[in-house]
Amino acid sequence: MIALCDDVEIAYDDIGSGIPVALIHGFPHNRSLWAPQVSGLLDRARCIAPDLRGFGDSSRDGPFTIDQYADDVAVLLRTLGVSRAVIVGLSMGGYVAFSLWRRHRALVRGLVLADTRAGADTEEARSKRQALIEVARTRGSGAVADGQITAMIGKTTREKRPGMIDEVHRMLESASVEGIVGALEAMMARVDSTPTLATIDVPTLVVVGSEDVLTPPSEAEILHEAIRNSRLEVIEQAGHVSNLERPAAFNHVLTEFLASFDYS
Ligand code: MLT
Numbered sequence: 001m002i003a004l005c006d007d008v009e010i011a012y013d014d015i016g017s018g019i020p021v022a023l024i025h026g027f028p029h030n031r032s033l034w035a036p037q038v039s040g041l042l043d044r045a046r047c048i049a050p051d052l053r054g055f056g057d058s059s060r061d062g063p064f065t066i067d068q069y070a071d072d073v074a075v076l077l078r079t080l081g082v083s084r085a086v087i088v089g090l091s092m093g094g095y096v097a098f099s100l101w102r103r104h105r106a107l108v109r110g111l112v113l114a115d116t117r118a119g120a121d122t123e124e125a126r127s128k129r130q131a132l133i134e135v136a137r138t139r140g141s142g143a144v145a146d147g148q149i150t151a152m153i154g155k156t157t158r159e160k161r162p163g164m165i166d167e168v169h170r171m172l173e174s175a176s177v178e179g180i181v182g183a184l185e186a187m188m189a190r191v192d193s194t195p196t197l198a199t200i201d202v203p204t205l206v207v208v209g210s211e212d213v214l215t216p217p218s219e220a221e222i223l224h225e226a227i228r229n230s231r232l233e234v235i236e237q238a239g240h241v242s243n244l245e246r247p248a249a250f251n252h253v254l255t256e257f258l259a260s261f262d263y264s
Pocket of ligand 1: 028
């Protein structure tokens with residue numbers, strides 16, 4: 001489905017019934033990242049999964065900033081008549097979740113911060129992103145996918161379920177160059193969310209794959225320690241896309257978390 005959010009087309013899935021949950025993908029993903037969660041949760045949650053602008057079937061128009069992504073999600077939720085939702089963000093989706101908390105707090109009923117970090121980019125990270133922008137512009141999305149794929153998937157998954165490498169690669173290479181460049185610029189410019197952590201007072205679940213090398217468990221521990229009453233769940237033998245790599249384990253902790261909300 002497509003919604004017009006402030007004149008920009010945002011594609012989304014809206015499936016299931018129960019507590020509203022907004023599922024925000026990472027870089028350079030699209031809403032198909034959340035297929036195992038949508039199919040696993042639809043009998044207990046209303047799963048709303050947008051394609052962030054530049055990705056999937058959404059408009060490729062900028063501006064591309066983390067705050068703009070958050071505003072798009074907020075407009076989408078309001079357009080769909082959702083006044084409060086549990087916000088689930090993976091990696092870059094987590095950066096968007098922090099922004100939603102800062103800018104649209106009333107919409108946020110709870111947070112699930114998966115395989116993400118609070119800190120802004122270091123100078124080294126910015127230079128790597130600049131180099132990736134050049135790769136995207138000169139060699140296209142396939143080359144970006146080639147460069148990202150190994151770190152994106154945990155060692156155990158790569159060894160035991162090599163088919164997942166192709167599956168995730170297909171998602172990464174389907175991203176548009178405009179979306180990739182826009183997201184890289186957005187992430188380079190993002191603010192440090194560390195000071196935000198102490199302000200979070202909604203129920204929060206922090207999830208991380210034990211083999212995540214992009215946003216390792218040490219980053220999840222920082223989130224867990226700084227966010228009051230948060231819960232930390234480590235998904236063993238999963239990497240950065242822990243929700244895809246071990247969907248049953250991820251869905252189990254997510255379902256338990258959602259059950260803690262009083263929703264009827
Ligand atoms: C992601 O999966 O969204 C990225 O790894 C985030 C990042 O590059 O900081």
